[in-house]
Amino acid sequence: MATLLHTLKSHSSDVNCCSFSATTLASCSGDKSIRLWSLDTFQELSISPLLGHAYYVHWVRFSPFGTILASCSTDGKVILWDARTGETLAVLQHPSRGIIRVCEFSPNSEMLLTGGADSVVCLWNVQTKKMMRTFEGHDNVITACVFTPESSFVVSACASGDLRIWDALYGQVKPLYFDPECHDLGVSGLAISPTFGSADPNAEINNDRRAYLLASCGGDNLVKLWDLIVFPACKTKVRCSLPGHTAKVMSVSFSSDGSVLASGAVDKIVIVWDPLEGKMLYTLEDHSRYVTTVTFSPDGRYLASGSNDRTVKVWRLHTAGEFATAPLLTETGTASTSLEATAPQLQNLLLEWSVNDVCDWLKALGLEDYQSSFRDNQIDGQELQALNTDTLVNDLGVKALGHRQKILRGIQTIREKGNGAIPTDDGIPDEYLCPITRELMKDPVIAADGYSYERSSIEAWVRGNKSSPMTNSPLVHANLTPNRSLKMIIQRLYNL
Missing domain, CATH: 2.130.10.10 (YVTN repeat-like/Quinoprotein amine dehydrogenase)
Structure with a gap:
């Protein structure tokens, strides 16, 4: 003991x-x-x-x-x-x-x-x-x-x-x-x-x-x-x-x-x-x-x-x-x-999502290529929470392991949000976290390397670095594009 x-x-x-x-x-x-x-x-x-x-x-x-x-x-x-x-x-x-x-x-x-x-x-x-x-x-x-x-x-x-x-x-x-x-x-x-x-x-x-x-x-x-x-x-x-x-x-x-x-x-x-x-x-x-x-x-x-x-x-x-x-x-x-007292109990957050909401969520994850498949199969929030590896591969065409990981981690995050979970680093998908600070993004922007960052963090980074914090390749320009889809999903999940 x-x-x-x-x-x-x-x-x-x-x-x-x-x-x-x-x-x-x-x-x-x-x-x-x-x-x-x-x-x-x-x-x-x-x-x-x-x-x-x-x-x-x-x-x-x-x-x-x-x-x-x-x-x-x-x-x-x-x-x-x-x-x-x-x-x-x-x-x-x-x-x-x-x-x-x-x-x-x-x-x-x-x-x-x-x-x-x-x-x-x-x-x-x-x-x-x-x-x-x-x-x-x-x-x-x-x-x-x-x-x-x-x-x-x-x-x-x-x-x-x-x-x-x-x-x-x-x-x-x-x-x-x-x-x-x-x-x-x-x-x-x-x-x-x-x-x-x-x-x-x-x-x-x-x-x-x-x-x-x-x-x-x-x-x-x-x-x-x-x-x-x-x-x-x-x-x-x-x-x-x-x-x-x-x-x-x-x-x-x-x-x-x-x-x-x-x-x-x-x-x-x-x-x-x-x-x-x-x-x-x-x-x-x-x-x-x-x-x-x-x-x-x-x-x-x-x-x-x-x-x-x-x-x-x-x-x-x-x-x-x-x-x-x-x-x-x-x-x-x-x-x-016993583990019984801490087993997660699925709440109704996902049940409120429409097919369009699910497709917007896929876009925020950078997986917009699967939107048509999810839309054709009428995957709304209720169906989303029932997805597993076999369904993603065989019915929805998500062949890439990394893409399946993003989807399943994202579903787990929404479930935990329904349980009142507080957003933290490793408990939520990396796509919602600034790669520099590892904090939930409030104003995500897309940099020249294609990655999304918290605006203030990437602006501070480029003042002392001319390369990408993710790839180390040179940042070919300093333009930052607001990632509105990602911002909308984060706000919906975490009431920001």
Whole structure:
């Protein structure tokens, strides 16, 4: 079981990621800051907050020895901080200078992975602060990347749902393995067990086969467990899927001994799993908005969860023998072990939409090519809420996976709006968020690169940059065209 110990409330925007060292908890936020907390007292450290990013901070990670902290941001920068003093050690950027979404240290502390909106994974030498190589092949934003426990291989995934395995040591830049459909609606997180299979410190290394346990999560509301085989040939094989969340799963994390797995999702719930048995142990239900990140402390005593409710919650984990039967005790003393209370209940917002409303909505998503198909099939709001992948492909001709993702994510957003959900970053389609600030757009405009931005944000961007924040290609002109269709849809959904 787990008991809620602390609720940390210093951030003024969404908490996007958390990371533990042996002595410190770090969190990062849309408020452009990284905050550091003592594990002895859970008081904020004197060097906190760390302020070096100009925009939304997406990810933060301690090095394995806890001496360096890495963070990455919409500003296209990865900052390496001295974890003891808070001083900046280095600022790294992809060649494209695009948005960076994720960063991860190798278990041996020698390398750093970064991935972002340019669909590229970069491998850095931590000591020299120089780029070693890039891994290119993904066709969408990199959302997750991890090293295998012996630091020899890299696993990466993107918003399109594909997964790739790469060689981290010997200069091979082509993927060693490619799974095009790891998760049907995009991958949100990856984690590898530090103790399973060849990662077991007591295991005899079998030269004929090296295998690990990989966890993934995504927009299909699932956590999946995989056999990750890296020798004699790289491949993955699904062990099981773990149903339990009722919305997009944002993050997965293994405990330091590999005995438990945690996941956090848009349904506001943290689920703790037994990864070897493939079963749910219990749920943690104290966040009021989407759970964006989960992570365990190195000693296994604590689990931290961050949320769009702007808080970090620190949970005290108890003995494994209590996991299967003990209820969660929250700060109010409420016991909770069931998912029933948080399952979304569909409201009537969609039922009010006409066929024309649906077609206007498709145009705002940039999917106007499908308007005639939806109109011919009389897809109004009631029919829209019943759509699934098979119907989109076979009846409406939406063959492209990315287009299906946009439609299904958009439907989920409208449902959550019907439940009184507050619009936040990862809980709504990217099409409604400014790519620079990751905030809901109120005055969307189309720039020369074809992307829509909040007017004030893109105007501020071009004052210091002559290239697109999404493609890094030169902006051929400075004209901004109002995106009235998108503005109308956002106003209708969020009463702006």
